[in-house]
Amino acid sequence: MSAGTPPVALTVAGSDSGAGAGIQADLKAFAAQRVYGTSAITAITAQNTRGVVDVHPLPAAVVGAQIDAVLDDMPVAAVKIGMLGGADVAAEVAARARDGLLPNLVLDPVLYATSGHRLGALAVVEPVLPYALLVTPNRDEASALTRTPVDTVAEMAAAARAIAGSGARCVVVTGGAEDGDAVDVLWTGDEIRVLRSPWVPTDNDHGTGCTFSAAVAARLAHGDDLFTALDRAKRYVAAGLAGARLWKVGGGRGPLDHFSF
Numbered sequence: 167m168s169a170g171t172p173p174v175a176l177t178v179a180g181s182d183s184g185a186g187a188g189i190q191a192d193l194k195a196f197a198a199q200r201v202y203g204t205s206a207i208t209a210i211t212a213q214n215t216r217g218v219v220d221v222h223p224l225p226a227a228v229v230g231a232q233i234d235a236v237l238d239d240m241p242v243a244a245v246k247i248g249m250l251g252g253a254d255v256a257a258e259v260a261a262r263a264r265d266g267l268l269p270n271l272v273l274d275p276v277l278y279a280t281s282g283h284r285l286g287a288l289a290v291v292e293p294v295l296p297y298a299l300l301v302t303p304n305r306d307e308a309s310a311l312t313r314t315p316v317d318t319v320a321e322m323a324a325a326a327r328a329i330a331g332s333g334a335r336c337v338v339v340t341g342g343a344e345d346g347d348a349v350d351v352l353w354t355g356d357e358i359r360v361l362r363s364p365w366v367p368t369d370n371d372h373g374t375g376c377t378f379s380a381a382v383a384a385r386l387a388h389g390d391d392l393f394t395a396l397d398r399a400k401r402y403v404a405a406g407l408a409g410a411r412l413w414k415v416g417g418g419r420g421p422l423d424h425f426s427f
């Protein structure tokens with residue numbers, strides 16, 4: 167069966183050699199959602215399921231050239247931003263966002279890998295916040311952005327609202343756990359909504375945040391409204407976690423199955 171031309175999405179993020187997170191996760195999530203995925207690589211990380219070994223940021227002009235090459239030729243309908251690298255890269259991205267070139271912008275404010283390795287800085291992420299339709303911090307990133315502890319669902323809600331104060335339209339704080347559910351808390355710009363799905367017990371959760379934000383961007387590229395996009399992305403990540411529960415890819419926290427749905 168042949169299908170029509172898919173919508174196009176762009177990820178601006180770092181490469182993960184182990185392919186569980188970063189650009190590789192984003193492109194798999196885009197493909198799984200039947201979106202044509204394009205990429206601008208901001209940094210090369212030497213990384214596997216056990217952690218990050220090395221990080222090599224790319225020059226800002228090289229990142230800008232990749233973004234422009236894609237935008238000049240393809241009808242990009244949504245953009246996901248992950249690891250940015252340096253402040254100069256953030257400035258390149260912010261300039262294009264300011265010019266209205268990055269539609270449906272989903273910003274995953276990456277600060278640390280699951281292993282704890284530092285991959286970003288507040289000074290790099292904060293200048294891009296005002297241009298995001300949606301920001302997707304996990305609890306640690308929300309805590310860093312608000313300079314307050316973020317553990318409980320109530321604290322996630324307060325943080326989502328506070329981060330929206332920096333100019334982003336909507337904020338979803340991810341990674342909560344309550345009553346056997348995986349809980350994310352969304353500030354829509356008007357109200358708080360709590361998103362729940364059954365918690366999947368697994369050690370294979372490397373790249374969940376990257377995959378989630380990429381899947382939201384993919385759904386927005388298809389034309390979903392934000393709440394539908396979030397709901398579908400959450401169910402997609404849960405299916406990927408469940409599908410890879412018994413996988414043994416590497417000795418650390420393994421990837422999820424991007425094609426289990």
Ligand SMILES: Nc1ncnc2c1ncn2[C@@H]1O[C@H](COP(=O)(O)OP(=O)(O)OP(=O)(O)O)[C@@H](O)[C@H]1O
Nearest residue numbers: 280304340341348365366372373374375376378403
């Ligand atoms: N074990 C789990 N079971 C069900 N859903 C989960 C589980 N772990 C994470 N999620 C969901 O995955 C999505 C991504 O959230 P999470 O906070 O884990 O990302 P993250 O910490 O940024 O991940 P990473 O740093 O590995 O990329 C959220 O919707 C969250 O609820």
Ligand SMILES: Cc1ncc(CO)c(N)n1
Nearest residue numbers: 180181182187188249279
């Ligand atoms: C390249 C890259 N981006 C983001 C993350 C966060 O999971 C990671 N581990 N690696």
